[in-house]
Amino acid sequence: MSDMTSLPPSQMLTDLSIENVAVVYDDKSIIEGIDFQLSAGQIGCLLGPSGCGKSTLLRAIAGFEQIATGSIALDAQTLSEPGFVVNPENRNIGMVFQDVALFPHLTISQNIEFGIQSWNKSDRQERTRHLLSLVGLSGYEQRYPDSLSGGQQQRIALARAIAPKPKLLLMDEPFSGLDAKLREELVPDVRAILLAEKMSAILVSHDQMEAFAMADQIAVMSEGQIHQLASAYQIYHKPATRFVASFIGHGDLLPSKVCGPNCVVSDLGEITGQTDHGFSADQEIDLLIRPDDILHDDDSEFTGEIVSKWFRGSHFLYRVRLASGKVVYCFASSHHDHSIGQSIGLSVNLDHLVLFPRDA
Amino acid sequence: MNKAKSMPFLRPNWLLLISVLVALLLALPVMVILTNVLTGQANVWQHLIDTVLADYISSSLILMLGVGAGSLLLGVPTAWLTSVCRFPGHKWLAWALLLPLAVPAYIIAYTYTGLLDFAGPVQSLIRDLTGLSYGEYWFFEVRSLAGAIVMLSLVLYPYVYLMARAAFLEQSANTLEVSRSLGYSHTRSFFKLALPLARPAIVAGVTLALMETLADYGTVKYFGVTSFTTGIMRTFNGFGDAAAASQLASVLLLFVTFLILMERYSRRRISYHSSGIRKASNRKIELTRQQGILAACVCFLPVLFGFIVPALQLLYWAIFSAQSIDAAFFKLAWNSLYLAALAALIAVLLALVLAYASRLNKRPTVQASVTVAGLGYALPGTIIAIGIIIPFAWLDHQIIAWVKQAFEVRLGLILSGTLFALLFAYTVRFMAVSLGAVQSGLGKITPSLDAAGRSLGYKPLDVLRKIHVPLLKSSVLTALLIVFVDVLKELPATLILRPFNFNTLAVRAFELASDERLADAAPASLMIVLVGLAPVILLSRSIGSVKTH
Numbered sequence: 001m002s003d004m005t006s007l008p009p010s011q012m013l014t015d016l017s018i019e020n021v022a023v024v025y026d027d028k029s030i031i032e033g034i035d036f037q038l039s040a041g042q043i044g045c046l047l048g049p050s051g052c053g054k055s056t057l058l059r060a061i062a063g064f065e066q067i068a069t070g071s072i073a074l075d076a077q078t079l080s081e082p083g084f085v086v087n088p089e090n091r092n093i094g095m096v097f098q099d100v101a102l103f104p105h106l107t108i109s110q111n112i113e114f115g116i117q118s119w120n121k122s123d124r125q126e127r128t129r130h131l132l133s134l135v136g137l138s139g140y141e142q143r144y145p146d147s148l149s150g151g152q153q154q155r156i157a158l159a160r161a162i163a164p165k166p167k168l169l170l171m172d173e174p175f176s177g178l179d180a181k182l183r184e185e186l187v188p189d190v191r192a193i194l195l196a197e198k199m200s201a202i203l204v205s206h207d208q209m210e211a212f213a214m215a216d217q218i219a220v221m222s223e224g225q226i227h228q229l230a231s232a233y234q235i236y237h238k239p240a241t242r243f244v245a246s247f248i249g250h251g252d253l254l255p256s257k258v259c260g261p262n263c264v265v266s267d268l269g270e271i272t273g274q275t276d277h278g279f280s281a282d283q284e285i286d287l288l289i290r291p292d293d294i295l296h297d298d299d300s301e302f303t304g305e306i307v308s309k310w311f312r313g314s315h316f317l318y319r320v321r322l323a324s325g326k327v328v329y330c331f332a333s334s335h336h337d338h339s340i341g342q343s344i345g346l347s348v349n350l351d352h353l354v355l356f357p358r359d360a
Numbered sequence: 361m362n363k364a365k366s367m368p369f370l371r372p373n374w375l376l377l378i379s380v381l382v383a384l385l386l387a388l389p390v391m392v393i394l395t396n397v398l399t400g401q402a403n404v405w406q407h408l409i410d411t412v413l414a415d416y417i418s419s420s421l422i423l424m425l426g427v428g429a430g431s432l433l434l435g436v437p438t439a440w441l442t443s444v445c446r447f448p449g450h451k452w453l454a455w456a457l458l459l460p461l462a463v464p465a466y467i468i469a470y471t472y473t474g475l476l477d478f479a480g481p482v483q484s485l486i487r488d489l490t491g492l493s494y495g496e497y498w499f500f501e502v503r504s505l506a507g508a509i510v511m512l513s514l515v516l517y518p519y520v521y522l523m524a525r526a527a528f529l530e531q532s533a534n535t536l537e538v539s540r541s542l543g544y545s546h547t548r549s550f551f552k553l554a555l556p557l558a559r560p561a562i563v564a565g566v567t568l569a570l571m572e573t574l575a576d577y578g579t580v581k582y583f584g585v586t587s588f589t590t591g592i593m594r595t596f597n598g599f600g601d602a603a604a605a606s607q608l609a610s611v612l613l614l615f616v617t618f619l620i621l622m623e624r625y626s627r628r629r630i631s632y633h634s635s636g637i638r639k640a641s642n643r644k645i646e647l648t649r650q651q652g653i654l655a656a657c658v659c660f661l662p663v664l665f666g667f668i669v670p671a672l673q674l675l676y677w678a679i680f681s682a683q684s685i686d687a688a689f690f691k692l693a694w695n696s697l698y699l700a701a702l703a704a705l706i707a708v709l710l711a712l713v714l715a716y717a718s719r720l721n722k723r724p725t726v727q728a729s730v731t732v733a734g735l736g737y738a739l740p741g742t743i744i745a746i747g748i749i750i751p752f753a754w755l756d757h758q759i760i761a762w763v764k765q766a767f768e769v770r771l772g773l774i775l776s777g778t779l780f781a782l783l784f785a786y787t788v789r790f791m792a793v794s795l796g797a798v799q800s801g802l803g804k805i806t807p808s809l810d811a812a813g814r815s816l817g818y819k820p821l822d823v824l825r826k827i828h829v830p831l832l833k834s835s836v837l838t839a840l841l842i843v844f845v846d847v848l849k850e851l852p853a854t855l856i857l858r859p860f861n862f863n864t865l866a867v868r869a870f871e872l873a874s875d876e877r878l879a880d881a882a883p884a885s886l887m888i889v890l891v892g893l894a895p896v897i898l899l900s901r902s903i904g905s906v907k908t909h
Contacts, residue, residue: 062811
């Protein structure tokens with residue numbers, strides 16, 4: 001189901017290569033048929049609701065879970081195969097944990113130096129000094145973890161994980177324990193730090209805004225499978241499956257009927273895309289409509305009744321009931337203040353049609 | 361969803377095997393008692409019912425009722441005053457109120473007997489002052505059921521105090537301020553809000569005190585009160601009737617089971633009742649000068665009578681019987697110390713094995729085994745001892761008979777009447793204590809700490825050495841200390857299971873006191889109390905106002 005074919009061939013040369021991986025507990029597959037690639041220096045994200053298997057995949061990459069099928073390889077070196085596991089300590093893969101997991105009995109500098117004991121002392125100190133300034137916590141060397149705030153602890157956890165210069169950094173929901181404001185501050189910082197260190201990384205998240213802000217490549221996961229692997233722009237505008245369409249952003253599926261090679265007809269009239277959609281004539285299909293695809297237009301012949309509304313400052317977001325009873329989102333500029341129950345004219349502004357065949 | 365899962369290749373099945381084995385072994389005494397009930401002869405039952413059973417049940421019930429009331433009376437008001445109010449000495453009293461925990465009930469019992477009986481200083485003083493002589497005045501008879509209730513309450517109220525104090529501290533000041541703002545006075549807030557909120561914790565504390573009451577042998581024996589423990593001992597030692605003794609033990613077990621269930625139930629309710637905000641409030645009620653003095657007195661009385669008076673009396677006697685501290689005394693002390701140290705080591709080692717088994721293997725079998733292994737804490741030493749001596753004696757007879765037949769050699773006792781049996785009993789009784797300490801320490805080492813160590817290049821054994829050992833050290837030391845002190849104080853199981861001619865401080869103190877040689881018993885008792893202070897100090901530090909670091 002992955003969307004690999006849409007990637008240009010040059011990006012197929014990857015550092016991390018996961019092929020057809022499955023993890024099984026007690027005869028039950030937690031993840032299955034996983035294909036995933038990440039190029040050197042890129043940041044990837046495993047995005048999905050809780051229980052979709054994203055953490056299991058991450059732990060398989062880290063070497064904490066054995067795989068039942070397929071292979072995991074880094075820099076052309078096989079790390080995991082059925083019955084074969086390179087131990088976590090020998091993988092050269094760093095990890096940042098949801099609960100931070102700093103060693104409470106060690107100082108900040110001892111925590112950061114934990115993974116680079118084999119380095120000589122001056123190199124160690126230099127690395128620690130460099131990392132502390134990178135994460136903005138110079139001068140905290142002798143403090144203990146519990147004297148730091150949540151955000152500071154997570155920065156130290158990041159510094160500790162990247163201190164040994166791992167080939168790949170894994171981050172398991174690293175921001176989920178932080179409040180919204182701190183998260184907004186930390187996410188771009190972390191991306192900047194990873195770019196500065198030229199570090200490949202994979203982030204596990206259930207928060208799409210976090211994924212959009214961090215990742216070059218996003219794998220949207222559900223029920224143990226990857227539905228789509230693509231850039232944030234692609235998964236928003238060209239979702240590969242119904243699940244991706246509904247999980248990413250706001251959107252509604254509008255029942256429609258094919259009326260031409262690049263055209264469908266729905267409650268909102270005939271809509272024509274720029275490219276052929278490949279469905280046969282008169283086929284019943286669903287059209288993905290985002291809030292920004294429907295505009296308030298007094299001149300339009302199509303109308304809908306306002307069900308609810310939110311004032312968002314720069315614009316209004318309306319829920320509008322169409323003639324067929326289907327309810328969709330609609331953006332309107334902030335001086336178009338209508339009350340609930342009122343009918344407003346609607347027009348569609350779409351040039352790429354996202355269509356899914358109707359379920360049987 | 362799988363964050364809690366541990367590394368599959370660190371999940372060997374031998375952990376399962378070991379934990380099941382340990383659990384079965386530790387459950388042996390109870391299983392022996394229970395099978396004796398099921399296979400016991402009906403006529404023994406009938407005999408027990410006809411003669412002593414009603415007596416045992418009624419006096420044990422009165423004892424429980426009395427100690428329950430007494431420990432509530434001493435524990436709850438002091439807990440509330442020290443946690444919510446500010447008065448002269450409130451900080452000092454908050455930990456001093458724990459001191460009676462260091463005094464075993466049988467020691468306080470004979471100390472007060474010495475103080476209050478006819479020849480004691482108190483009655484002598486009354487006679488001197490009033491000119492009355494024997495029989496012409498009424499005086500409280502310490503050696504009675506009522507006396508036992510007072511003695512046990514004086515040393516067991518700290519269980520209630522500890523639990524209630526924790527509950528009161530956890531109630532946020534906001535809750536009380538809300539109630540004030542709704543027009544409730546301090547007093548009404550206490551009865552309408554603070555007390556009901558703390559009730560599950562208080563009930564849990566009372567059940568702990570009652571378990572100790574049921575387990576007590578020294579006090580009731582010394583005071584001549586008929587209870588289950590004295591009855592079991594009498595049946596077993598006096599009549600050598602193991603079947604009747606174990607059937608009596610099974611009735612006692614019924615009482616204990618009821619208390620365990622009650623304790624479990626109230627502990628579950630504690631979590632419902634806590635607000636989730638665990639920050640202890642430092643906003644306290646300022647008492648007026650008179651109220652403050654009254655509060656200080658209320659809090660000082662239990663300390664005075666539960667610790668200071670008996671400790672001073674023991675010290676006085678010990679000084680006057682200092683010549684009795686001879687080689688025999690040091691032998692006694694050495695016996696006690698190495699026995700306690702050995703038992704502590706065994707209990708903590710097994711606790712470590714069980715705690716790691718339950719961490720690494722989440723199977724229900726392992727979890728159930730760990731629970732079973734910890735059940736002994738509620739069992740009176742007498743039950744455990746009877747449950748051990750019956751199978752051990754049987755095994756010994758089998759082995760001796762077999763060896764005699766096969767090799768024509770006469771063997772002595774191998775299991776029963778040896779230190780092995782004694783250490784086994786201690787392990788059963790105090791496993792829960794060490795398990796609790798070790799598990800709470802291990803619980804703070806989250807699985808992701810392990811994973812972090814691994815991903816930073818450390819092998820499992822190095823993770824154990826560099827992360828687990830330093831983080832677990834203090835909990836393991838705590839566990840060692842608590843088991844050590846508990847073993848030192850233990851009386852009934854030691855009395856039943858000790859090898860011939862083998863004495864400990866506790867046994868010797870009890871024997872001397874029973875022979876009315878109270879002063880001679882003082883050095884051993886004083887030593888037990890002093891060693892017993894160590895875990896109390898540890899405890900008082902952990903309940904201290906705000907934790908640093």
